[in-house]
Amino acid sequence: MNLLSSIGVALIALRVNFLRSALAMLGIIIGVASVIVLVSISEGTKRAVEAQIDSFGANLLIIRPGSSIFGGRRGGAGSASPLTDLDVQAVRDEIAGLSGVSGEVRTSVTAVFGGVNWTTSVTGVNADYFDARGWVIDEGRAFSASEDESGRRYAVIGQTLVNELFDGASPIGQSLRVSGQPVEVIGTVEAKGETSWGQDQDDVIFMPLETARSRLGAGVRGPTRDPVQTMYADVSAGEDTDRVIADIQDLLRIRRDIAPGAADDFTVASLAEFIRARNETENQLGLLLAVGAGIVLLVGGIGIMNIMLVSVTERTREIGLRLAVGAKRRDIRNQFLIESIVLCLIGGGLGLVAGIGGTSVYANVGQLDIAVSPLIVGVAVGASLFVGVFFGLYPAQRASRLNPIDALRFE
Amino acid sequence: MSTLIDCRNLTKTYEMGDTTINALAGVSISIEQGEYVAVMGASGSGKSTFMNLLGALDTPTSGHLRVAGNALSELNADQLADFRSGSIGFVFQQFNLLPRTPAVENVALPLVYAGVPAAERNRRALARLDQVGLADRSHHHPKQLSGGQQQRVAIARALVNDPAIILADEPTGALDSRTSEEVMGIFDQLNRDGITIILVTHEQDVADHAKRQLVFRDGLVVEDRS
Structure with missing residues (x-):
């Protein structure tokens, strides 16, 4: 069974249960969209910081008198x-x-x-x-x-x-x-x-x-x-x-x-270091948000797995019939795996659109120079593909291991 | 005539909790190429189990089974799939057509797994639909077809791979008597064309179409009349 007809079968199966497929996709859509928005904003902020460092002079050192120490007492900054x-x-x-x-x-x-x-x-x-x-x-x-x-x-x-x-x-x-x-x-x-x-x-x-x-x-x-x-x-x-x-x-x-x-009793500070340090907290917050978005994606993947398991159970008789007319175990496995991947890629694609839209809205409102980089797009698509394979494999394996006669007689 | 199916001391036991059920208790029988066989018996007599073993949908507990030159107990899962694809055409009581799928695609399904290109699949599926008199229904979905028409689509599907044997499990069980006669007429014609047909039924008038009748009781063949 070739790939193209497998994708066709998968699309038909997804269309038949449109609402269920859409709900299962929602997790992936939200996950991918939030990864894109958060990573883009974090990248944009980093770029803004670099631009700011450039506007100050990139390799500037600032030398100031520090605190004086007089009779064991330490004065405030600049008191030296x-x-x-x-x-x-x-x-x-x-x-x-x-x-x-x-x-x-x-x-x-x-x-x-x-x-x-x-x-x-x-x-x-x-x-x-x-x-x-x-x-x-x-x-x-x-x-x-x-x-x-x-x-x-x-x-x-x-x-x-x-x-x-x-x-x-x-x-x-x-x-x-x-x-x-x-x-x-x-x-x-x-x-x-x-x-x-x-x-x-x-x-x-x-x-x-x-x-x-x-x-x-x-x-x-x-x-x-x-x-x-x-x-x-x-x-x-x-x-x-x-x-x-x-x-x-x-x-x-x-x-x-x-x-x-x-x-x-003086300080020599690098301005770039100072600004970078000031933004370190923001970067860590961005990282935390990205991890959160990754967890959303993970939960979305579990939703996909759940739906695929339901789908396998529901179509047990169909699996039995396919086995009876000559399907091999790997044909059945591939059918459900492709269905899961197609589900996740469609979800990922919609999430990509939502993410790019969300990012440009944020950029307009916040007057920030933010662009979605091709790398993030690649990561988002790759992540949906991974979720599709990872969470689709178990239900697909389960489908492919059914005994033909048990599957055909399943009520 | 050459021997197509040869089984000796074929047994099948199921474990149901604590009890062991002997679905087949040692069946020895041989069927020649081109025969038309009705398998009869009460429910639980072992007739369906026998059919499932012939079609490699299930595996025997012990005994020897040889179908169309294949010793089925020696084949692995992929080889059994190839055997079903190349040698067997199944017809089920409930038709088992894919819903929301046009008749022609239902008929072509076995060819998908046999690796036949799409254009050729379509051509052969249409030819088989024509053979069962449904050429003008090729793009109807199962829901748009009557029970008899659905079973004819299923027969076209069983034929599309040019199998040596058609295995039909209660093919008229879900049909009224007039439609049953139509469907049986198709089987009669196929047998005249040289295809071996084995059908499970508990209706005597359906069994009368066959040239040989095997009667099962308690997992054994108790009558074999031609």
Whole structure:
């Protein structure tokens, strides 16, 4: 008996018991659909995280002062003495494998232009900052290292300010008052949008670090000369990030006179690591959901097995007749196995459609960039095939082992 | 004439809980090619068991059974399937047609398992339907056919593999007397064409169509008259 006619026989048998077949399929449909939706969402979230890491600068290291330990008491984060311009310079000069190093100070300001007030923050940075953090100049230019050192009153502004203060018109060459100080806008940066926690990254004014510190008092705290709040170091592509981190730690321990064996009073963190760690929980939740979907599929498979056992019992006389007219045991086994596989593949196909539909609905509602990958489709079809064979085999074997005369006489 | 069926000391016992039932208690008989045999007896006499053993639907407990050159006790399950496919055509009391399946496909069913291609199956099934006078009913489902027509479809199915033997178990048991005569007329014609026919019946007028009558009682052949 060839495959095609076996499939034909299976389809007829399934159509005859349409409602029962449909109900049995429902488990497979729901199982496959939920596997697809959950895996797609989880993949989409992972992609969003990677995109976010890219927008921050993929290989960025963040160096901050840690907690001070004084008289056995441990202060809060950032309570240790700040990093300084000299630390930034030392890292820039002495650490191999970095493509950009910048200090950063921040302060809140009110920016005024043409009678419009806008509360925002000034970020004082070195010239390397734009490349290190992945900011792209949209219009005009960034300031140079020498302009940074000489403390020119220049500003590079984000798109939110362009819209709020300049109504979208070109701000280049305009004079902006920032907390009373006139500064000249020399450039704008391309929009980055919101972070995943809802902060507007484009509501920003960049100024030379020296300017922000001396004119606006940004980052100035205590007696330390030329302090910076944060240092960013951009690891060159292909460099070993762990090695670079270790080098920076060694250098700063010497510069900050930390005795061998004592704890660091600063932190060197990789931003990518930080974001990945933050999303680890979400990934685990996604995995848990996928396992749940797998269990739904399993339960669906048990439903298939149940229906197939009922079908075998119901058609015992038919099996007897087929054996009487010359069917071999394997013909009977294959007939029921194919029926189970066809049932599961139809269920899997419908589940696939439902899953793709559900995923695109979720993508539209959640404004997420989610696509169902061909791999998941393959896995879903493979899983339905597996369920069909696995849960169909036992009922099919049972059918094929019937004694012809017992089957024919079955009431 | 050559010997088609040869059985010696054939026994079949069933275990029903604590009791053992001797359905066949040692039957020795031989049937020649082209014979027309009626197997008679009361219910429980062993006549149906005898038929089931001849058709390899069941296996004997002991004894020797040779049908169309095959020693059935020496064959495995697949070989028995081949034997049924190639040598035997069954006709049952309840017709045993597949529901919701057209007559022509019911007739072609044995050819499916014999590995005959679809076009050839269809051609041969239609020819057999024509032989039993149902060429114009080939695409009717069993439900749309009368009892007599259904049994004729079943006979066409039994014939489609060109078997050496037709085994019919109470073929008229579910039919009225007029339809019974029609069906028996077909068997008579088939036997005239040279096919060996063995039918189980408890009706004397049906048995009278046969040329030889075997009467069973308590698992033994008590009468063998021609």
